[in-house]
Amino acid sequence: MNLELFLLLGSSLLAIGLYGALSQQSVVMLMMGLELMFNGLVVAAAAFWYYVAPVAEGQVLIVVLMVVMAVEMAVGFAVVTAIFRARDVDMTDMAADLRE
Amino acid sequence: MLTAVLFWLFGVSAVVFGFLVFRLDSMARVTFALLASFVFVACEVLLLGLSYLGVVIVLMMVMEMVIMAVFMIMYMMNPAGLMPMAMYHNKPGAMSVSLGTFAVLATGTFLVDWPESRGSRPSDTTKSLGESLMGPQMLTMMVLGLVLFATIVATVVLATNRGRYDRFGDDLRARPDDPVPGGVRR
Known part of the structure; x- marks a missing residue:
């Protein structure tokens, strides 16, 4: 058990989450991908706290990451609800106005 | 072990x-x-x-x-889950991007010369976190609280249906399409 192994685990979770965020058509599944990416960041932050800088600020970074995860999910679902009410859109391909 | x-x-x-x-x-x-x-x-x-x-x-x-x-x-x-579900777009592209990202991160993980640990780990990590949040990191804690409060307000505004004060829509000159007209019909 060392820093590199933890970072490898974090990288794997981040890569899987990135695959989901890029490949999924459903907005809900896309948000699951983003959550997995943050999951990887939590592992990396905890490992850095343990192996590199075991100071309290490292733990605060994990708290910040958890708040970001909560905010991301809440705002994401609120946006999905708003866009579904307005335009019956629940797939990313149907909300590609900025792409055109 | x-x-x-x-x-x-x-x-x-x-x-x-x-x-x-x-x-x-x-x-x-x-x-x-x-x-x-x-x-x-x-x-x-x-x-x-x-x-x-x-x-x-x-x-x-x-x-x-x-x-x-x-x-x-x-x-x-x-x-x-009673039938197969596939809602993908650009699956090969997404797979190659994520594999490439993993390869770059994994390579960096083993190539970077990570610094040695500075300081010793506290015996009580929970106490250390609490003292930090209530002391030097108080500003961080307050900002997080404000962010969460702003999120609550924003999500409620976004998720609720538009009420009677938004019944004109974008065109303020048109008559609102109220199912039951209010007022005194003047």
Whole structure:
């Protein structure tokens, strides 16, 4: 058990989450991908706290990451609800106005 | 030895369940696969001695995934997984980007000369976190509180249906399409 192994685990979770965020058509599944990416960041932050800088600020970074995860999910679902009410859109391909 | 075994067990399980999120057909199973991945990551955090944060991650993610399951059933077809489900776009491109990202991160992980540990780990990590949040990191805590409050307001505004004060829509010159007209009909 060392820093590199933890970072490898974090990288794997981040890569899987990135695959989901890029490949999924459903907005809900896309948000699951983003959550997995943050999951990887939590592992990396905890490992850095343990192996590199075991100071309290490292733990605060994990708290910040958890708040970001909560905010991301809440705002994401609120946006999905708003866009579904307005335009019956629940797939990313149907909300590609900025792409055109 | 036991710690190493647990690390591999939790790590492999977190990755496998994370991958299953995008492979399973049922929305309920997908949500609980993501929850399992989070719980195994929390176990890794517990292995690193962060007992408070590990438990908080488990509690928070259980609640978050239960709420997410409701949204999954609201917005997704096939919640029970009775038929195969595939909602992908640009699957090969996404796979190559994610594999490339993993390769770059893994290479960097083993090539970078990480610094040695500075300082010693506190005996009580929870106390150390609490003292930091209530002391030098108070500003961070206050900003996080404000962010969460702003999120509550913003999400309620976004998610609620437009009320009677928004019945004109974008065109303020048109008459509102009220099902029951109000006022005194002047």
